[in-house]
Amino acid sequence: MTLLDELEARSISIIREAYFRIAPLGMLWSMGKDSTALLWLVRKAFLGSVPFPVILLDTEMELPEVYAFRDQLERDWNLDVRNELCPPESSIDATLAPATRAAARKTAGLRELIAREQLRGVIVGIRRDEQSMRAKERVFSPRLPDGAWDVKHQPAELWDVYHTDVADGQHVRIHPLLDWTEVDVWRYTQREEIPIVPLYLARDGKRYRSLGEKNITVPIDSKAASIEEIIAELETTRQPERAGRLMDHESEDAFERLRTGGYM
Amino acid sequence: MNQLRVVAVGHVDHGKSTLIGRLLHETGNLPDGKVAELRTIAERRGVPFEWSFVLDAMQSERDQAVTIDTTRIWMRTPEREIVLIDAPGHKEFLRNMVTGASDADAALLLVDALEGVSEQTRRHALLLELIGVPRAVVVINKMDRVDYDVHRYTAIRAEMEALLQRTGVAATAFVPTDAREGENVVAAGSPRMAFYEGPSVLEALIALPERARGASDALRIAVQGIVRHDLQRIILGRIESGELATGREVLISPARRSARVASLEVWPPREKVTARAGESIGFTLDGPYFVDRGDVISDTGHAPTLATSFRARLLWLGAGTLEAGGSYRMRFGTRTATVEVAMVERVIDIESLGKGDGDGIARTNDVAEAVFTSAQTLPLDVVGDHPGLARFILLDGLDIVAGGTILATLNTGSAGDLVPVGHLLDARARARRNGHLGAVVWFTGLPGAGKSTIAMEVERRLFEGGCHAYVLDGDNVRAGLNKDLGFSPEDRHENIRRVGELAALFADSGTIAIASFISPYRSDRATARRAAGAAFHEIYIKADAATCEARDPKGHYAKARAGALPSFTGITGDYEEPQNAELVVDTSVLSVEDAVDTVLAYIDERILAPVRPGGSLLARTPLEADSP
Numbered sequence: 009m010t011l012l013d014e015l016e017a018r019s020i021s022i023i024r025e026a027y028f029r030i031a032p033l034g035m036l037w038s039m040g041k042d043s044t045a046l047l048w049l050v051r052k053a054f055l056g057s058v059p060f061p062v063i064l065l066d067t068e069m070e071l072p073e074v075y076a077f078r079d080q081l082e083r084d085w086n087l088d089v090r091n092e093l094c095p096p097e098s099s100i101d102a103t104l105a106p107a108t109r110a111a112a113r114k115t116a117g118l119r120e121l122i123a124r125e126q127l128r129g130v131i132v133g134i135r136r137d138e139q140s141m142r143a144k145e146r147v148f149s150p151r152l153p154d155g156a157w158d159v160k161h162q163p164a165e166l167w168d169v170y171h172t173d174v175a176d177g178q179h180v181r182i183h184p185l186l187d188w189t190e191v192d193v194w195r196y197t198q199r200e201e202i203p204i205v206p207l208y209l210a211r212d213g214k215r216y217r218s219l220g221e222k223n224i225t226v227p228i229d230s231k232a233a234s235i236e237e238i239i240a241e242l243e244t245t246r247q248p249e250r251a252g253r254l255m256d257h258e259s260e261d262a263f264e265r266l267r268t269g270g271y272m
Numbered sequence: 273m274n275q276l277r278v279v280a281v282g283h284v285d286h287g288k289s290t291l292i293g294r295l296l297h298e299t300g301n302l303p304d305g306k307v308a309e310l311r312t313i314a315e316r317r318g319v320p321f322e323w324s325f326v327l328d329a330m331q332s333e334r335d336q337a338v339t340i341d342t343t344r345i346w347m348r349t350p351e352r353e354i355v356l357i358d359a360p361g362h363k364e365f366l367r368n369m370v371t372g373a374s375d376a377d378a379a380l381l382l383v384d385a386l387e388g389v390s391e392q393t394r395r396h397a398l399l400l401e402l403i404g405v406p407r408a409v410v411v412i413n414k415m416d417r418v419d420y421d422v423h424r425y426t427a428i429r430a431e432m433e434a435l436l437q438r439t440g441v442a443a444t445a446f447v448p449t450d451a452r453e454g455e456n457v458v459a460a461g462s463p464r465m466a467f468y469e470g471p472s473v474l475e476a477l478i479a480l481p482e483r484a485r486g487a488s489d490a491l492r493i494a495v496q497g498i499v500r501h502d503l504q505r506i507i508l509g510r511i512e513s514g515e516l517a518t519g520r521e522v523l524i525s526p527a528r529r530s531a532r533v534a535s536l537e538v539w540p541p542r543e544k545v546t547a548r549a550g551e552s553i554g555f556t557l558d559g560p561y562f563v564d565r566g567d568v569i570s571d572t573g574h575a576p577t578l579a580t581s582f583r584a585r586l587l588w589l590g591a592g593t594l595e596a597g598g599s600y601r602m603r604f605g606t607r608t609a610t611v612e613v614a615m616v617e618r619v620i621d622i623e624s625l626g627k628g629d630g631d632g633i634a635r636t637n638d639v640a641e642a643v644f645t646s647a648q649t650l651p652l653d654v655v656g657d658h659p660g661l662a663r664f665i666l667l668d669g670l671d672i673v674a675g676g677t678i679l680a681t682l683n684t685g686s687a688g689d690l691v692p693v694g695h696l697l698d699a700r701a702r703a704r705r706n707g708h709l710g711a712v713v714w715f716t717g718l719p720g721a722g723k724s725t726i727a728m729e730v731e732r733r734l735f736e737g738g739c740h741a742y743v744l745d746g747d748n749v750r751a752g753l754n755k756d757l758g759f760s761p762e763d764r765h766e767n768i769r770r771v772g773e774l775a776a777l778f779a780d781s782g783t784i785a786i787a788s789f790i791s792p793y794r795s796d797r798a799t800a801r802r803a804a805g806a807a808f809h810e811i812y813i814k815a816d817a818a819t820c821e822a823r824d825p826k827g828h829y830a831k832a833r834a835g836a837l838p839s840f841t842g843i844t845g846d847y848e849e850p851q852n853a854e855l856v857v858d859t860s861v862l863s864v865e866d867a868v869d870t871v872l873a874y875i876d877e878r879i880l881a882p883v884r885p886g887g888s889l890l891a892r893t894p895l896e897a898d899s900p
Contacts, residue, residue: 009550011275011353020552021496021510025606028497028565053508055501055539055554136344143343146371164367164589166374166403166675167663169603175670187355200671248303 009212012196016049019184021168022147023053023131026058026182029172030129034093036118036272037089039074041204043133044081047113047191048202050087050131061088063121063130065114068093069221070082071126077205088105092121106260108266115271119155131182132272137189138249139256141267148172149181155270157181181272190249191242209233217252224254276345276480277407279357279373282382283392287413289324291382291451292345292356295474296326296362298458301347302859323452340346344372351478366637367589370399370675377483379408381432383423385448386417394622397646402587402677404659406437409445409476415465416450422467433541438625445476479769488513488658490574491522494605495567499554506537506554507563509606512660514571516555517546522892523575524561525568525651526806529882532558539838550700557766558833562877566662575652576661579681580802581614585641585777586676592874594634594642602644604664609650611666611852614643643682647798648852649805650767652681657796691732702782703883710779711879712772712804713871715788716797717813717838718847719828720820722859727788729868734784734875741784759839765796772800779807784879792847809878811871854878 009017026033035050035058037043064078077143081088094117100109122130136143146165152158157200163171174180185193197204207216207227215238226249232238250256256263280288296302306326314321347354359372359811364517373379379400383393400408410432418424429446436443447456448465455462460472471479491514516522520533536544537554558562568576588594600615616632620639634640655662655677703709713730715723727743734741748826749771750757757763768791778785791797801808821829832840841847850856855874857867 009548014550016550017510017550024496024508024552028606052539053552054499055506056541059499137346140343143345153572162368162371163672164665164675165371166665166672167662169605169665169675171603171665171667171672173667173670181696246300246302248306 011233013019015192016052016196018168018187019046020053022170022182022184023050024271025170025172026129026131026148026184027054027115030174030180030182032092032125032127033060033131034063034121034125034127035060035131036133037064037078038133038219039064039070039077039081039205039206040041040133040188041197042188042193044199044204045132045197045200045202046131047081047085047087048200049184057169058085058087058155060131061090062226063090063092065118065121066091066093067110067113067116069110069223071205071207071219071222073205073207074219077203088122093116095120099245104265105255105262106178107255108258110221110224111255111266111271112269115155115266115269118272119270121225122155122179127179129180129182131184134183134272135188135190135193136186139254139263141264145183145186147183147186149183150174151179151181151270153177155179157268157270159268165247191239194235195241198239208238209235210237220253226252226254228252274352274482275355276352276378276477276483277355277357277376278378278380278409278477278480279359279376280380281359281369281373281396282865283384283387283390283396283398284360284362286382286384286387286393287451289326289358289380290322291380291411291413291449291457291473292358293323293326294451294454294457296322296345296347298454299347299349299474301345302326305504305676315614318523319384320352324566326674346489349478354477366399366587367672369396369876370403370587373400373403373405374675376403376405377407377743378388378444378477378480380411380477381406382411382413383428384417385412385415385428388428389435391622393432394435394625395637395639397439397441398622398625399587400441402585402639402675404655404663404677405428405441407442407444407480409447409473410436410443410446411451411478412446413451415448415455416453420448420450420464422465425465427860435625444471444480447471447473447476449473458569489660489795490514490576491516491569491571492576492653492658492661493553493569494607494661495563495565495569496606497565501537501738504537504556505560505563506556507569508552508554509554509569511547511549512605513549513658515546515548516553516569519636522557522569524563524701525570525576526564526578526649527567527882528575528578528806528876529561530572531561534558560877560881562881566605566608568605575651577656577681578649578806579652580647580649581643581645581682582652582701583641583643583653583680583682584664584676584722585639586674588634588636588640588665588674590673591636592668592670592673592676594638594640595632600666600668602646602664602666604652604678605661607650609646609648611644612644615617616640617641619763641679647794647801649801649808652678654678654680689814697879706782706877706883707742708784708877709884710782710807711784711875712775712779712800712808713784713786713875713879714775714791714797714800714808714810714854715783715786715813716791716810716850718817718820719790719816720825721815722823722864723788723790723802723813723814725825725864726857726859726867726871727786729864730784730871730875733868733872739784740782742778743788744771744778746789749774761839765793768793768796770802772796775800776803776805776807779804784875790841790847792841794848794850797850800871809855809874810850810853811855811857811874813867814849814858819860878885 094113100112148170210230210233215230232241310325344357346565357372360371457475491508492512495511534556602611653662662678731743775785775787832843
């Protein structure tokens with residue numbers, strides 16, 4: 009088995025565990041490369057269909073190419089897309105730095121959605137190699153009633169014998185891509201010919217390496233105009249993936265505060 | 273595949289995070305500016321810079337200078353990708369240490385050269401064995417604190433060799449290091465430790481053998497669920513070990529039915545005839561067999577053992593104690609079962625790693641061996657043969673209280689690997705002639721719940737459908753076989769025990785025995801289940817006490833209220849609801865007709881379909897969706 013085969017098989021098995029054990033279930037789709045690859049894995053897990061709603065936490069700040077990509081895949085892949093409008097920034101904790109505060113709108117949007125739809129499980133395409141706080145995550149990660157992540161008291165998670173029970177009034181986050189790296193996702197996207205938002209590919213010497221909202225994400229200098237060139241670039245770069253995400257750099261614990269509060 | 277996952281373990285403060293920080297730095301695996309950023313932060317906080325800051329990115333960890341949770345970091349070298357899993361050394365974070373270790377192919381086990389082998393070192397070695405990490409690179413760190421003394425190195429090495437030999441973890445190298453200064457970390461041949469001629473830590477990691485999946489060749493798939501697709505029932509699961517191929521005969525456990533693989537299903541659709549260990553797969557069988565989540569698919573020759581009792585070794589993580597009588601939910605493979613602790617045989621003594629006697633009680637963070645029993649017959653593997661499905665967790669409510677492995681199966685009652693082949697064929701021959709399996713269909717429920725009414729109607733419908741069926745109930749059993757028994761608690765237990773044995777004999781003869789008894793005690797029903805093994809089907813005829821009393825078909829409630837029936841179950845409230853009934857029929861919402869149809873649909877799938885594909889007692893109605 010190749011590394012990609014191994015990663016794929018494990019992710020599919022996690023997605024199936026979530027589906028057969030937890031309901032109601034939903035999946036977050038940001039239209040980025042990770043959650044789109046995840047959507048592809050869901051289709052593999054259920055032989056072509058996506059048997060739960062696919063949720064976009066919409067701040068109305070995505071780039072136009074991203075919205076166009078959503079509309080196209082919704083049609084082509086026959087997805088049940090739920091566009092969840094996030095609360096305005098004025099309603100978010102004012103002690104957070106500006107970009108962090110903008111990002112926290114998604115946390116608030118997700119919290120409202122979970123409460124309204126009574127979701128017991130939310131599948132999210134985060135990876136351990138993205139960020140050191142995410143490196144500590146569990147595959148099945150229980151949340152406190154307000155959606156917060158109690159990082160200091162996480163339960164044991166042994167082998168692939170997952171604890172899939174959910175306490176009343178709470179939900180669990182499911183992270184099928186935790187073991188994948190950025191370059192794994194690109195290699196898989198290339199191998200499986202999964203569509204991507206064209207903003208990932210360099211134009212005029214710039215490309216988005218990590219795709220966030222237009223108000224808090226900046227493109228990086230790059231000449232990588234194809235997936236093959238992106239993979240080559242990643243094999244030599246020593247820049248972190250989220251360098252273009254403004255909220256990560258506002259203060260030392262910015263991302264920690266976001267995550268423990270329930271951010272993805 | 274050349275990737276390797278390595279967990280770093282050992283006593284707190286023996287330098288794991290420092291070693292990893294240093295490894296990453298020297299192999300060029302840190303992002304530009306990361307070390308500079310952390311130096312600036314350290315300066316701002318007025319603390320000296322530590323290499324462990326690279327991993328301990330979380331604020332609280334920097335404050336306490338210990339690793340709280342497992343974290344991981346990808347290290348690329350020209351030879352192979354190594355995923356380093358940093359696990360906490362503190363005893364109170366043991367659950368996080370085992371979490372990290374359970375994903376690892378090998379371990380980096382650190383020992384402080386000055387402090388030597390500690391209790392925590394021993395405990396971690398023991399847990400590596402329990403979790404199933406096969407190999408370790410031992411790092412004897414902080415050699416600067418013992419002036420790079422070769423004798424100190426040799427003594428610790430000998431002690432570690434002995435320790436690992438006892439736990440069955442293979443040590444591939446014993447590297448003396450000074451991780452803070454980078455001695456023997458990436459390049460071997462530190463001039464300060466000229467006595468050492470072995471590999472550096474990095475070289476030892478690169479030399480580790482590749483991960484091997486599927487320790488055995490025997491097929492194992494734990495069924496995750498069923499989906500319907502183009503009118504097919506597609507079984508979904510991951511191949512734990514062995515190989516699956518179209519046309520191959522497989523066995524479904526615990527039902528112990530054999531079937532042939534009709535097709536392998538993947539998306540995007542393509543012709544696929546074989547699937548190997550590790551693959552997540554979909555497949556169909558050549559008939560409408562009843563397969564459900566939790567079932568195990570195996571070769572016909574090497575099936576899991578069916579047993580109601582087993583011995584296990586486990587790490588007890590619960591805040592309370594583990595002792596005889598405790599009841600937990602156990603998850604293994606994709607199955608959840610209720611198990612009871614029969615006895616805590618021993619708690620492992622960490623100092624000697626020997627089998628201490630103890631007081632029959634395991635406490636938080638103890639590694640113990642215990643015997644468990646289950647009311648249900650379970651398809652079990654033992655860790656020495658098929659590790660994949662022999663691993664389990666125990667749940668107390670919503671809390672994980674233990675992780676462990678099954679060492680041996682103990683009570684293999686019926687139909688296990690020990691059953692003579694001739695006997696199995698006899699049962700098959702009978703089933704073929706009758707057109708159904710022999711079975712015990714056990715109705716339990718409160719007086720007035722509708723057991724008798726439904727039992728008699730089901731018996732009639734089965735008879736009309738050409739099946740051999742017979743109702744056993746209080747009236748026909750107490751009149752003869754059990755006329756020596758009264759209604760004392762002992763006699764009631766004995767009554768059910770005899771009925772259980774009788775029903776099992778009926779089932780063995782090929783008949784569908786419908787046993788209709790209040791049978792209020794779980795332990796009694798468990799005894800009946802043990803007698804019939806996999807042929808036992810517990811059906812809970814459910815209705816709340818008020819409904820039953822309002823119905824009162826035999827006038828018993830009225831008599832009991834008047835004091836004429838002192839130990840009447842409906843009034844005394846000592847009925848123990850089934851926890852794992854195969855079917856629950858709620859007669860407070862279903863009509864008699866619908867209740868009967870529900871039971872018949874179940875019998876269709878579980879008792880008829882294996883022998884008579886397509887045959888049905890019902891006008892075919894669409895089945896319930898399989899998904900939640």
